[in-house]
Amino acid sequence: SQQGEEDPQALSIQEGENATMNCSYKTSINNLQWYRQNSGRGLVHLILIRSNEREKHSGRLRVTLDTSKKSSSLLITASRAADTASYFCATDYGGNTPLVFGKGTRLSVIA
Amino acid sequence: DAMVIQNPRYQVTQFGKPVTLSCSQTLNHNVMYWYQQKSSQAPKLLFHYYDKDFNNEADTPDNFQSRRPNTSFCFLDIRSPGLGDAAMYLCATGQETQYFGPGTRLLVL
Numbered sequence: 001s002q003q004g005e006e007d008p009q010a011l012s013i014q015e016g017e018n019a020t021m022n023c024s025y026k027t028s029i030n031n032l033q034w035y036r037q038n039s040g041r042g043l044v045h046l047i048l049i050r051s052n053e054r055e056k057h058s059g060r061l062r063v064t065l066d067t068s069k070k071s072s073s074l075l076i077t078a079s080r081a082a083d084t085a086s087y088f089c090a091t092d093y094g095g096n097t098p099l100v101f102g103k104g105t106r107l108s109v110i111a
Numbered sequence: 112d113a114m115v116i117q118n119p120r121y122q123v124t125q126f127g128k129p130v131t132l133s134c135s136q137t138l139n140h141n142v143m144y145w146y147q148q149k150s151s152q153a154p155k156l157l158f159h160y161y162d163k164d165f166n167n168e169a170d171t172p173d174n175f176q177s178r179r180p181n182t183s184f185c186f187l188d189i190r191s192p193g194l195g196d197a198a199m200y201l202c203a204t205g206q207e208t209q210y211f212g213p214g215t216r217l218l219v220l
Contacts, residue, residue, distance in 0.1 A: 033208060042115070042201055042211030043154065088153060092207070096161065098144065099209060101153040 004089055004102035012108040019076040021105040023089030024069075030094040032065055032072045037086045037104075046074075046087075081111040114138050115212035117202050123218045124192055132187040132215045134202030143185045144209065145177060146201040154201055160185065172196075192219045 004025040013019055023032070031050045035043040049056045049065045049072065056063045062075040076083055086106050090099040115136045124130040136143065141162045146154035158177045159166050165177065174190040189196055197219045203209040 031207070035209075035211075040199070040214070040216070042117075042213045043203075043209070045208045045210070048208055090209075098156055098159050103153045104151075106151070 004091055004100065006087075006089055006102040006105050008105060009103070010106045010108070012110065013079055015079060015081055015109055015111050017079055019079050019083070019107055019109070021074045021087050021089075021107070022071060023073070023102050024071045025089075025091045025100075025102075026070065027093065028067075030092045032063075033090045033092065033099065034061075034063060034072075034074050035088045035090060035101075037088065039085070043088065076107075079107075079109045081109050083107060084109045114210050115202055115204055117200075117212035117215050119215060120213060121216050121218070123220060124189075125220050126194065127191045130189050130192055130217065132189075132200050132202075132217070134185045134187075134212055135183050136185075136202075136204040136210070136212075137183070138204055138210060139182060140204040140206060140210075141182065142204060142206055143179060144203040145185070145187050146203065148199045148201055148214075157187070189217075192217070194219050 006023045033048045034046045037043045047058045047063050049063050060077045065072045086104045088104045089102040118133050144159045145157045148154045157171045160179050176188045178186045199214045199216050201214045202212040
């Protein structure tokens with residue numbers, strides 16, 4: 001299976017702290033994406049990082065990609081209670097193949 | 112405005128009674144996806160379309176079928192739902208990034 005692995009599976013932090021989630025994958029990718037899912041809702045695209053990029057920012061989100069280690073991390077700075085959700089990485093292997101989603105990290109931000 | 116719409120949001124059916132879930136998109140993308148998601152798990156791809164070219168994942172159960180009559184609409188038909196088919200069903204569209212609908216939660220009694 002090409003499914004990526006995420007860790008931790010669950011993360012609980014206090015409001016204002018930073019949250020870091022990691023994603024590992026198995027073979028070369030075109031890009032890696034992070035999605036967020038609130039409970040009982042669809043997924044929402046957060047950020048995309050291409051294989052030739054090492055770091056990308058969007059607001060309070062920072063994504064890094066290390067293709068030599070086949071891993072990515074998502075950092076949420078100054079977390080808020082509203083950031084409570086599941087976060088999934090998804091890898092794009094190119095060639096019109098569908099995205100492959102990781103198992104997700106459940107983040108709880110306690111006010 | 113909603114870009115991917117799924118109806119109904121909640122569906123209750125009886126064991127073995129066929130059910131159809133619908134999805135529509137206003138983005139005019141040629142790719143559409145159906146996922147099944149069970150509690151605390153990753154979305155599992157069931158099918159995807161590139162235009163009318165249908166792609167069925169190898170482990171998608173035989174009682175799951177799909178129709179795409181035009182670019183905007185896509186349907187998921189479950190011919191004989193079992194208790195194990197209770198899940199959230201997500202529709203998505205998009206070429207590089209995916210835009211998801213809110214999902215339909217299916218309950219099988």
